[in-house]
Amino acid sequence: MISTLILTKNEEIDLPGCLESLFWCTDIHVFDSYSSDATIDIALKAGVTLTQRKFDDYASQRNAALNQLDFKFDWVLILDADERIPPALIPQLLSNVQQAKPSVNGFRIQRRDYLGKSWLKHAQISPLYIRLVRRGKASYHRAINEVLQVDGLVQLIDGHFDHYPFSKGFSHWLNKHNNYSTMEARRWIEEQNGAEQFSLVKALSSKDFSERRFHQKGLFYKLPARPLIKWFYMVFGRRAFLDGWAGLTYATLQAIYEYLIVLKTNEMIDVTPVEVLEVVPATLAKKFRRLQTSYFRMQSKQIEA
Template identity: 60%
Template sequence: MISVLILTRNEEQDLPGCLASVAWSDDVHVFDSMSTDRTAEIAREHGAHFTQRAFDNYARQRNAALETLPFRHAWVFILDADERPTPALAEEMRQIAAQAPESIGGFRMRRRDFLNGTWLKHAQLSPFYIRLVRRGRARYVRDVNEILEIDGEVGDLREMLDHFPFSKGITHWTQKHNTYSTMEAQVVAAGVSRTEASWKTALFGRDFHERRRAQKAIFYGMPGRPLIKWCYMMFVRGAVLDGAAGITYANLQAIYEYTIVLKTQEIMRGSQETQARQKTGN
């Protein structure tokens, strides 16, 4: 069997459906960031183990769950409350967990993001995620855009993980991404590591997340990023082929990128003004 880890923060709306989608597991853990709604009550009503920890950052929160929870099984399936494994994926995971050689430490799967009932097949920027991991062989790194590092080989699953990022509405999505944009702006203002901004790694890196990290570092240094991102999503990835949902998503992502640019400029101006005051003694 497989243990399940669900990360939550005020997820009374999405958690019931998420728990129903993993009812096949006899070891479900909800790791919560001090919710103030009915998240705890819902988790316990469904028979899930419930643990709380004050949130500090995404990587540390997820690592705390992986390192401290008493998982019953050797494999752990990691979920957010707005995600649902399809029945086909659940069956594939159960079969592969029983047969996987010891050399494999995790499995990557394709996630389908939905907006207004439409799969963002072309618009979605990051469709592949490692979510099934062998206990004790996985660790998250980086405070922003956290990456899951695996001790061992990473296999690939065929079936899909469904994701509903707009389940709580556009307002919730924009509020969440307002927090993300602040965190990204702080990273950009601090200076992205030049060793990460490698074209070779961005194009030919062995791992998807390794390529993605290098691509992000290169992208941070480009002028006109919001427009570049919009054009890339619309015409290179083909978001326009996803219809109104794809166009909406491309617009939202361009706005998100522009927000990062503005916040980065604001942080850097503040830093320069602080340095100038220190030089003048004021």
Template identity: 50%
Template sequence: MISILILTKDEEKNLPGCIESVRWSDDIHVLESVSRDNTPAIARKLGAIVTERPFDNWAAHQNWALANIPFKHMWVFYLDADERCTPSLKDALLQAVAAPGENVAYRIQRRDFFLGTWLKHVQTSPFYMRLFRPECMEYERLVNPVSIPSGPVAQLTGYLDHFPFSKGIGHWIERHNQYSRFEAEQIVANRRAQGEERPKVSIRSALFEKDFHKRRFHQKELFYKTPGRPLIKFLVLYLLKKGFLDGRAGFTYATLQAIYEYLIVLKTREIEYMGQL
């Protein structure tokens, strides 16, 4: 079987549906980040095991969970409260752990939705490493962490459905205002790193690296050095990735992502100017 890990903070609205989608597991863990609502009580009522830890950053939080939570099973499926495991994905997960071979992790395709519309074309990152052996997984970066497995990785069929606007557009904007600060801090930290600590980034890896997460890392680092990033991001999402085929939802999402990118640019300049790191 498979253990479940759900990260939460003020998720009383989303958590019931999330837990219901993984009810097939007999070991559901919720890592709680000191919510101000009834999230912990709801989690316990629905049968989940709740562990509380103040949130610091994404990589540290997730690494702590994998090292300290006593999972019942060898395999862990991680998802956020605004995500849902579909029936087809459940079947794929169970089949994978029944005969994993040498694999220590699996990538899963995610579908993002905006006001009921699947963002099929404009979606930025369709594959995520969510099923893994906890002792074989590590995370890096303050926000939008990169998954680093210690062994072979395969890919599963079935979808993980994601509803990032389930609490409204205002909540999405508020959350990404926080994310942009973490991204800016990460950029400045990378620029100030010296010698062996400095990430080695290459165009070749950004274009041809087979591992999605490694390729994404190189793409992000190169993108951070590119002028006019907000406009470029909008054009890539809306035109190059054919986000216009997603209708009004595609245009709105591409615009929001461009605004998010501009916030990162501004906060990076602010940190460097004020010497806040």
């Protein structure tokens, strides 16, 4: 009734738990980016279908899996290895696909992020994700922090699945987001160079959650001092302090991630070779430096205060 897709790259720590939570699924596909650890052995011993493809970017990798794999069922559940399906969600998944009207091609599910054993109830910024789609009716966009677009209606499933982003430790999370920040900085420059238009109206009122998040993120990247803005928003706006030490830690890590993107974007604009700089409008560099100047002025005022 439901096939499952899991993307992997060196997931020997998390894959066993993910597969264990899918005991009810009879068609599991592991789409691997040539892991060098025991991921392949774990998948083969579990009897799942294993396919490998060289990784280029997240959207391309996920689209290749959705388009090329021979799923047995019309509905595909999309998971990462550090995610789990709790028993209470299983009947909700099955009943919703059974009752889905032809116009419904996707389902959004609440995700609960954990730091250790602590649920980041308040600190988590995006709790809803499209993870169950009808085959051939969904595709990913954006190379990093990809957006899943569904051709048809998307409904909400009553229930949640669990996510453990720190299962491999803080060092792994930091290394992963160091790579993410490089990709985000490149994407930011490309979007600005391509004159991508972000709409405040869509960011605030779009009925499509993915579209709303896309425009929110695009506008957020234009703000000066956004690492500080994000920290204050998470800690006080979303009340991450109610999650205790875990919430404050997570907010701080997210602010560090944003600051890495700012630093790398600045670095790419300043040190990119001349032939590459020619494709980046001069106005972009000036605009970024104005934002940077505002940011450091704000920091200076806070220090003086």
